[in-house]
Amino acid sequence: MLDGSYGFGQRVAPQATRVGIDKCKQLGLSAITLRNAGHIGRVGDFAEMAAAEGLVSVHFVNAAGSILVAPFGGVDRRFSTAPFCVGLPRPGKSPLILDFATSVVAEGKVLVASQGGKQIPPDALIGPDGAMGNNPELLYGKYEATGPRDHRKGEGAIRAFGEHKGSGLAVMCELLGGALSGTGATSPGRPFANGMMSLFIDPARIDPTSFFPSEVDRYISYLKASRLADPDAEILMPGETEERYREQRRREGCPLAEDTWQSIVECAKREGLSEQLIPQTTKEPYRSHH
Secondary structure, eight states: OEEOTTOOHHHHHHHHHHHHHHHHHHHSEEEEEEEEESOOOOTHHHHHHHHHTTOEEEEEEEEETOOOEEOTTOOSOOBOOOOEEEEEOOTTSOOEEEEEOSBSSOHHHHHHHHTTSSOOOTTSEEOTTSOEEOOTHHHHOSOOTTSOOOGGGOSOEEEBTTTHHHHHHHHHIIIIIIITTTSOOOOTTSOOEEEEEEEEEOHHHHOTTOHHHHHHHHHHHHHHTSOOSSTTOOOOOTTHHHHHHHHHHHHHOEEEEHHHHHHHHHHHHHTTOOGGGSOOOOSOSEEEEO
């Protein structure tokens, strides 16, 4: 059990993951909890850390104090976005990384939509009257285009994905990532903190004949050989889209919505950055900035 002491989550979470990895490599199986961490960021990073060392990992995470998601059948906020993640190593190949919020969309997607970026699904949010929608004002209330967003000012909530199934998984993330870690499940009136419970498994200890890697490859090929519902699409494995985007972003930079870029420019000016050091903006809705 590790306590982040409300420190920077993207520092303490890799340290906690390293403890789990080292114990697993020694014993074949390990479990760690991390409590009271600042925002740990993308949970898939920690599954990738484990996969890089040949380990399977499972992660349950909550965000105590961040109440954003309504349970299935309700309209009031009760869950955090409660991420769930599984990572599988593939020797010599990219790992399989399943990493998602248990809400229809992560809050970051709503934030991007509020800043003029990609819109969220039409049923991603729910209002106090039970009506579904995708207007970010349901979550943030009224806001200026380049002003701050405060989810405490909205009257709506993000919906749990998959109806009762996603809502049930969110319960488990709150209780395993939050309650079992000692962080506490999401509740009002408390400071933000991520909690995480992670399991690590060394496949070599339970698979001495190395059946697992070849069976993973065989099954992926079998899945991808399915006839396509859309002939112009393809069947993707967990983490495949993200891996492609990562390579594209490394080549081309990261696209930013116009409102996002303008808020960055305004912040830079407020902090005294000279006009000459701020790149010129255009009227294009998206641009790449390196």
